Amino acid sequence: MDNKHIAIGLLGLGTVGTGIMHIITEHQHKLCKKTGLNEISVKKALVRDLEKANGHGFQSVDYTTDGYEVVTDEDIHVVIEVMGGITLAKELIEKALDQGKHVVTANKDLMALHGEDLLQRAKRNQVELMYEASVAGGIPILRALNDGLSSDQITKIVGIVNGTTNYMLTKMSKEDLSYDEALKEAQEKGFAESDPTSDVGGLDAARKMVILARLGFSTSVELDDVYVRGMTEVTSDDIDYGKKLGYTLKLIGLASKEENGAEVSVEPVFVPDEHPLATVNDEFNAVYVYGDAVGETMFYGPGAGSLPTATAVVSDVVSVIRHLRLGVSANALEDSSTTSLEISDERDVSAKFFVRLHAKDVAGAFESITAVFSKNNVSFEKLIQSPFEQGALAEVVIVTHETTRGDFDQTLEDLKLLDVVTSIKSRYRVEGGTADVLEEQNLALV
Amino acid sequence: MDNKHIAIGLLGLGTVGTGIMHIITEHQHKLCKKTGLNEISVKKALVRDLEKANGHGFQSVDYTTDGYEVVTDEDIHVVIEVMGGITLAKELIEKALDQGKHVVTANKDLMALHGEDLLQRAKRNQVELMYEASVAGGIPILRALNDGLSSDQITKIVGIVNGTTNYMLTKMSKEDLSYDEALKEAQEKGFAESDPTSDVGGLDAARKMVILARLGFSTSVELDDVYVRGMTEVTSDDIDYGKKLGYTLKLIGLASKEENGAEVSVEPVFVPDEHPLATVNDEFNAVYVYGDAVGETMFYGPGAGSLPTATAVVSDVVSVIRHLRLGVSANALEDSSTTSLEISDERDVSAKFFVRLHAKDVAGAFESITAVFSKNNVSFEKLIQSPFEQGALAEVVIVTHETTRGDFDQTLEDLKLLDVVTSIKSRYRVEGGTADVLEEQNLALV
Structure with a gap:
């Protein structure tokens, strides 16, 4: 780069890619002001179809169908990946990082699968890898967390x-x-x-x-x-x-x-x-x-949409350019090593649960059902029972007190074995405080 | 600073100041990891009452009742201002900036009144002035905008x-x-x-x-x-x-x-x-x-609270330290000059408005009221009229279509002159789309 101009390489010219082109063109003045540059331009773009790309009418961009041409271009200091997919995107990003280029990606699939490796590779190469657009496109949530x-x-x-x-x-x-x-x-x-x-x-x-x-x-x-x-x-x-x-x-x-x-x-x-x-x-x-x-x-x-996603990408590019202009990678400061936190067995997760089931409306049915819950140490916070199919069946809805997913799942398994239970219609986790509206609405509580 | 240790000066040790001390102490490991340092410590703090300050039991902080001792200390590179007030806080921040120290403040009164001058002064001194905590303490909104x-x-x-x-x-x-x-x-x-x-x-x-x-x-x-x-x-x-x-x-x-x-x-x-x-x-x-x-x-x-505000301050300190460690002020890059945008006359502001008034329930009352609205080019989106005081009066609630504040205010002035209007009880601006629930609720529409 010369001192006042940054050239970008763009991998992918779908809706997000064209959105990025529009933002860089139309907000050029603001972007330059934010970064102290005279010009930010896209030099080279990987496209699928050269003819279609030329039809967009963006000035002074070289189109290519070979991504390596983009990530190895010596004039390019920042590579944007919005092509999607895993294999080729990963190879091109790795190559870009190894070539000392900073990378901004919107690729959540890739970051979810290979994010740690790629971030470590960026760190080794003293460059940055940013990926705000990969989660909830229009919301700067990674920035907030970080x-x-x-x-x-x-x-x-x-x-x-x-x-x-x-x-x-x-x-x-x-x-x-x-x-x-x-x-x-x-x-x-x-x-x-x-x-x-x-x-x-x-x-x-x-x-x-x-x-x-x-x-x-x-x-x-x-x-x-x-x-x-x-x-x-x-x-x-x-x-x-x-x-x-x-x-x-x-x-x-x-x-x-x-x-x-x-x-x-x-x-x-x-x-x-x-x-x-x-x-x-x-x-x-x-x-x-x-x-x-x-x-x-x-x-x-x-959460998505080509313009919100493009905005997140360009905002990441602004951050990268700021760091680039300062001459050091911010990544280089941070100890980005992750600690390995043990993931709990899903059966040990504690929560309230909702279950809706159909039972025969016969004497003792309700007692058998409650006995299964008791046996598994699951207690009720709420219960609604209402007649169903002209009274032949009863629909029972239960919200439990806090229990473990394991105990709840076991309860469901045990319920299935009961003669009086004809079917378990649905089950969901319940979050947050008790919903107190029940009482207000005078629903039929047993 | 030596390479791996940053000393902070703290102006004010009220609830936010002590919150900051707690965060820096308890999250020391995380903060160091985020900034690549071995230690971040508060070296000196301006307090009102030395005895009370010592009672907090924070280790290795020098307390002083002279703020200038803090902002002129050569070992201190970052000054946090959480003392509040205008005059002294401004003088101390100015002094700190002139001494080449970065400043983080939570002082919205000061930033609202003198923010532009202070930001310009920071820029001249090639240091940073950050103020996330001054608006909506727990929400990183300035960061999102910036x-x-x-x-x-x-x-x-x-x-x-x-x-x-x-x-x-x-x-x-x-x-x-x-x-x-x-x-x-x-x-x-x-x-x-x-x-x-x-x-x-x-x-x-x-x-x-x-x-x-x-x-x-x-x-x-x-x-x-x-x-x-x-x-x-x-x-x-x-x-x-x-x-x-x-x-x-x-x-x-x-x-x-x-x-x-x-x-x-x-x-x-x-x-x-x-x-x-x-x-x-x-x-x-x-x-x-x-x-x-x-x-x-x-x-x-x-929006407030000592811990959310303290968190915002310390997050700003982390940003400042990152930039400091990179050896350059990020401010130095940016063209932070503001453009002067003309502020519209408040009378020209366009919006919907709500008005509630009491009128005599006599023949022709309603016609006189609507005539005043028409004269001022204000039309109704909704109108509810209901009897009041055993039918002697009518309460009239009107939501206008989009109009200007000037025309709406003039309408109110003209209404006050009508004999049939006994009082204007309230008026509010209305934002957002039409509330369509009216029809659903079958309210009495005239």
Whole structure:
């Protein structure tokens, strides 16, 4: 670089890549002011289709279909990776880091799988690897964890980190759509992929929680450590029961750190209506952070979208350029080694749980059910029993007091063996304080 | 400083100052890891009462009652100001900056009044002045504006930035307390000062909005530029009417930037119940930021409290030390000059408004009232008329369509002159989309 000009290499020119081009072009003045430069430009870009790329009309960018041309260009000091995928993206980033280039990536899959290795490689090469855009695109949450709350001990991170599923759950809750209708609408709006498996199955959220937990707790977390349950089994009936009880159902990513271990999970959870996360609707994301000193903070914003993601990437580029201009890598200061925090057995995780089941309405049925709970040391906080199918069956909804996931799962297994239990319709974790609305609403409590 | 040890000077050892001491002591390991140091210690502290200070039992801190001893100590490289007040704090900070020391302050009054001068002075001395803790203590909002959203154009900042008034409004709304009862409870809980004028009068919020607007828009803003109306006239009746209309009343700080000028205001505003700001309760703060590219983001957390504020201060210290260790001031890179954005005449500000008035229930009363609105080009979005005092009077509540504050104020003046209007009970600005609940609730619409 000369003193007043930085050349960037761009890997990928999809919607995020073109968004980045637009921001760098249109906000050139502000970006230069923030970094003390005269010019920030994209010199070379890896594209799939040269003709299509030329059609965008961006000035003075060399397009190539060979990513190595970008990461080995001597004039380029910062490489942006927004091509997605794992194998090639990883190879190109590794090459860029080894060539002494700083890297900014939006690739959550890659960071979840290989983040630790890549960060160590960046450190060895005395360059920076930034990845704000990989989690909750429009929310500067990694920055908050890394800088804003740097002097605090973070104990818990609770987030809605997948926009597709939050959109679907919002539609199911507010407009009484079925799961299939909600999915269809999410696909029509472009929030859900044609294959929505990684969203509705919870994998996308799990990847983001790995990144958040790793940074928040400075610990080593692998994707396999995450307890994942998607939202594919969620029904409108469950959501309606939640409403009666004062709960909203959300697909929640949770990472918590305790003396004896850590928990990282993604699953549908009932949160009390008054909790700020309950009011995060549509495709928005939010991350709730608990710190020893700061207490509770929440960060809310668009979780995806090409412009929010592009903004996060360019903001990372601004940080990198500032450090670059200062002549030293900030990474070089930090001891970025992670401590290995033991991940608790998922069966030991302590929480409240919700279960909805159908039972025969015969004498002694209720006693057999309660006996199973007692045997497993699980007690009730709330119970609603209502007639079903002209009184032949009873629908029973139970919210437990705090128990372990292991004891709760064992209770469900034991319940299945009872003659009087015809089916277990659903089960969810319940977070946050007791929902006191039950009493107010005078629901039929047994 | 030697290479691996940073000595800090502390101005003030009240609740925030002792909180800082605790964090630096207890999180020493983490702070060192974040900065690559072996030790971060407070060398000297300005206190009011030496005996009381010694009672805290902090090791190896020299206490003094002379602030100049702190800011001129050659071993000290970072000065933290948490003493509060204007005159002496300003003199000490100026001296520290001139001595080449980096400064972190939590002093919003000082930053609102003299922030621009102090930032310029820091720049001249090639040192940093950081002030995250001065706005919404537990929320890293300045960092988000400065770094996380650095590549975006911020167009609007809407915040609940005063915890005392938000606590009072929450109690008035949720527990039907009167203004006086709510104030008393806030004072008992320690949220409100014995003299609550600067909170309930809106001045505290106005100071924070000056700081936010200045940073968010990179523009010059003075306290006098802010339109300020406190919450002293708010009554439970108004809050109840808001509820019927689907609105929550909040003391809102608003800064918006448009082509032809900027607006900065603090006033009680009806926000739709579905808006995230409506769900920010008790003493919590939240700041909503609108960016061209990122869209809407919100940052939520504790607005005050000694530990959240101390956390923000220490996080700023971590940033300063990182830059210090890199050998250059980050400020030195940036062109921090502010552009002068013209502040719009408050009469030209465009918004919806709410007015509640009492009128004689006589023939033609309604026509005279509507005629006054028409004359001033103000049209109704909603109108509720209900009998009052056994039908002798009518209570009329009107929500206008978008109009200017000038036209609305003139309407109120003209209404006062009408014989049929016995009193204008209240008036508020209304933000956000139309509250559609009215129709659903089948309220009596004229």
